[in-house]
Amino acid sequence: MLIPKKSGTESKRQVHIVRISERHDGQRLDNFLIRELKGVPRTRVYRLIRRGEVRVNKKRCKPDLKLSYGDEVRIPPVRTGKKSQTEKVSPGLTQLLRSSVLLETDLLLVLNKPAGMPVHGGTGVRLGIIEALRQMQEDWRNLELVHRLDRDTSGCLLIAKKTNVLKVLQKEFKEKRVDKTYHALVHGQWPADLKRIDIPLRKNKLSSGERIVQANKDGKSATTGFKVLENYCDSSLVEARP
Structure with missing residues (x-):
C-alpha cells in the first residue's frame, strides 16, 4: 500500500510511506526497493539506504533487513528517466x-x-x-x-x-537443509588425493551493491567435497558438494 506523507516539508518533496503487505512479508529491504523504484539503478538504491534516506519504522536500516507485515518504509523522492527503464524482453x-x-x-x-x-x-x-x-x-x-x-x-x-x-x-x-551438487569441468588433471577443500570465505559488498565472496582467514568456514567423475587428456570432470 502506497501512502503519500502529508505533513511537514517532506510532503512537498513527495516522500512516500509504504506499508508492507502480507505479500512482501519476509522480503529483503533492498529487493523490495528495487521493485518499488523501477528504473532506478541498483547503485542508487543502495546509496539511498546507506545514507539513511530510506527508513523502516523511522529507523536507519541495512539492505539485508527482512521486512515484516505492517512495517512502514519511508521512500524518498527519486527521479527516473526513460534511459534507465527496464529493457524489454526480446x-x-x-x-x-x-x-x-x-x-x-x-x-x-x-x-x-x-x-x-x-x-x-x-x-x-x-x-x-x-x-x-x-x-x-x-x-x-x-x-x-x-x-x-x-x-x-x-x-x-x-x-x-x-x-x-x-x-x-x-x-x-x-538452515542448510538443501543438498547442492555441482559438476565442473576443470583444466588439467584433478589430483586423485584432493577430495576436500576447506578455506574460510568472507562476503563483501562493492560500492555498486554487488556481493562477492573472497577467501579470507577471518571469514566463515567453507568446506567442499570433490569427486572425480571422469578424466580427459587435459581436463577433469568433477563433482562438488558444498
Missing part, C-alpha cells in the same frame, strides 16, 4: 527462458539457468533472468528468487510464486 530471450523451465506448479518455477546470464539486473546489466520472467506473462509479475547462481554457472534455479513459499524455501537454504 523474442529470442523469451523462447530461451520458456524452453529452460524444468517444472512449474502453482507455488514455484524451477528453471535450468543458462550459463552467462545474471539472475538479476545490476551494474552494467539492465535485464536479468528474474526481470525478464516478470515481463513474460501476467501471473509471473510477482516472481521472487529463492536463491542465486553466479552469472557463469548453469543449473537449477528456484523461483517462488508466493511469499509464503519464498520464506519457507529460503529458510531451508539458510
Whole structure:
C-alpha cells in the first residue's frame, strides 16, 4: 500500500510511506526497493539506504533487513528517466527462458539457468533472468528468487510464486537443509588425493551493491567435497558438494 506523507516539508518533496503487505512479508529491504523504484539503478538504491534516506519504522536500516507485515518504509523522492527503464524482453530471450523451465506448479518455477546470464539486473546489466520472467506473462509479475547462481554457472534455479513459499524455501537454504551438487569441468588433471577443500570465505559488498565472496582467514568456514567423475587428456570432470 502506497501512502503519500502529508505533513511537514517532506510532503512537498513527495516522500512516500509504504506499508508492507502480507505479500512482501519476509522480503529483503533492498529487493523490495528495487521493485518499488523501477528504473532506478541498483547503485542508487543502495546509496539511498546507506545514507539513511530510506527508513523502516523511522529507523536507519541495512539492505539485508527482512521486512515484516505492517512495517512502514519511508521512500524518498527519486527521479527516473526513460534511459534507465527496464529493457524489454526480446523474442529470442523469451523462447530461451520458456524452453529452460524444468517444472512449474502453482507455488514455484524451477528453471535450468543458462550459463552467462545474471539472475538479476545490476551494474552494467539492465535485464536479468528474474526481470525478464516478470515481463513474460501476467501471473509471473510477482516472481521472487529463492536463491542465486553466479552469472557463469548453469543449473537449477528456484523461483517462488508466493511469499509464503519464498520464506519457507529460503529458510531451508539458510538452515542448510538443501543438498547442492555441482559438476565442473576443470583444466588439467584433478589430483586423485584432493577430495576436500576447506578455506574460510568472507562476503563483501562493492560500492555498486554487488556481493562477492573472497577467501579470507577471518571469514566463515567453507568446506567442499570433490569427486572425480571422469578424466580427459587435459581436463577433469568433477563433482562438488558444498
